[in-house]
Amino acid sequence: MTLAQRLLLSASLLVATTAAGHAAPKVVASIKPVHSLVAAVMQGVGEPALIVEGAGSPHTYSLKPSQAKALQEADLIFWIGHELEAFLEKPVETIGANAKAVELIDAHGLIKLPFREGGPFEAHDHGEDEGHADAGHDHAHDHAKEHAKDDHKHDHAHDHKHDHAHSHDHAHSHAHTHDHGHKHETAKAAGHDHAHDHGHAHGAFDAHVWLDPENAKAMVSEIAEALAEADPDNAATYEANAASTIARLEALHADIDARLAPVRGKGFIVFHDAYQYFEKRFDISASGSITVSPEVMPGAERITEIKGRIAELGATCVFSEPQFEPKLIQVVTEGTPARAGVLDPLGAGLADGPDLYFGLIDGLATSIQECLGGAS
Template sequence: MLRPFLVVNAICVSVPVVAEVPKVVTDIAPVHSLVAQVMAGLDVPELIVRPGVSPHTYAMRPSEARALQQADLVVWIGGDLTPWLSKPLETLASGGRQVALLDQEVTQTHPYREFNHEDEHEEVGHEAHDDHDHEGRDPHAWLDPQNARAWLGLLADELAELDPENAALYHENAAAAQLRLDEVSSAVAALVSPMQQVPFVALHDAFQYFEHRYGLTLVGTVSLGDASSPSPARLAELRADIEALGVACAFAEPQFDTALLEAAVEGSEARILVLDPLGAHLDPGPELYNDVLKAMAAGFGACTGS
């Protein structure tokens, strides 16, 4: 006996193809934080330079090199800050889009400053300056919140172009991040206002953008470059300036030894405090950028007791 065949009609359901969110790689934690805010609710960007390590002389790990190879978009400050990253971007990330923030029209930049100390090139060999030359643009541009505000909008535009399906969310996230940043910047301005008439010195010239935005006055540095060692004559000159100007505070950074700064303020009433422009002790993520600004403000506030 023949059994009847059971005929099953296959029903083809059309399933829309959802575009993948772009893979984004960033250089330093403050830039990573800004990108993370714009990408909130969709994905998390990759971070190359680990917190607590100087970005000027960083050595990439294999996992970070792979992240560059897979990136649809790389967002970095530029070769002025991380010259070692230029070649990997050329060889590993050539297939993706790259945004060097210092090169964007929306970015306000400042040149490096001179503080009338003796010629730094007499103190160290040229090799010490190859990785972080202190001529041309100062790359610490993320410390001006107006730059960060402009970059949030720029990042939203870049991501929306790569991922049109989520364009509205990128722009909503950027607008919300800008509002939060405006509130933080106003609070920072109030906290550092007592510092506006107080001269200070630093290990090296890393805080210029913050100073310009909030009206602060750096009067000297121990050295121009992160790798340079000042001569005894330079230290003596800076020590005289500290005494003559009544400098209240000298600022170091977490990743650098304070011995040279201690030598510069020896015999004066200046206190050594620490400013952290990279968020070395903060957890990477959306909150880090605003937390960096607040920590900077707290550091300057500690100088005046405000």
């Protein structure tokens, strides 16, 4: 490389550095959908690190040394919250103590739905499911009262082995408060009761909030606000990226709404009840779930009951998930006219990056559209 070329390269790097203002903040995101939305807002400035890679479960995941180092050096940590990524509670509190932790489940304007209970969405604690018999589950508790108290025992959705039920007081303070007036809470907030009850005790609301594109818009706004606050020199870029991402989400919403119109009213059954945000947004409805606790496989009685439910409701499809054994779906659908499909709520098979979220939602729609549309 000639001296002139070196000088030109140095000048180019100087201009790029000046345009960016300064080094991008170090950002960590928990699960792939969150990482995708953060990456979309950060385009042109930097890239976030991802914790739960591939098809990993957000609760049984073990931090790698490089990921612990990323948390230690982070300026910002974006996660859904203790309701979902329980394994991150202690690391966020300790390893990532110097970072600002943003719990997106508390994003301003986010729509939260209570858990569905009873009937086809019940766990059925009457002996057929090993592991449920001694769980001490009380499925008669009142969600409305729980929600009014903001005292949560949360369903940790994709956790095969997780056994925490969290009683959480949302009145105590968080390390940071946003201008829109709500407080976020860290894992070390007082009143966080780590009761070792059965893993899927239900709480006030369902944590699968990202499966509604309207909630994704609220999350994008929250992400952009936190990034702009941490890195004001690049605030204009974050705001512009957020605006373009929200426009993409609106287009995605309209496209999927039209695509799912022909299959509305057709029944289907899901592996576990994780999709009501998607269902309500696009006016489709699952007829039931195989189990509300992904870490506990249903027994023979429950399987017989699900088969009866398929017949009773004329369910045309039963959907599994990439993390779970497909043989179970074969057992449940055997002898019924129902077809089998796969729903991937975390984007396990998709490449990380700003486009993953769009591929995830599109993939859910495609799986439902193809399975329901091809079944009579």
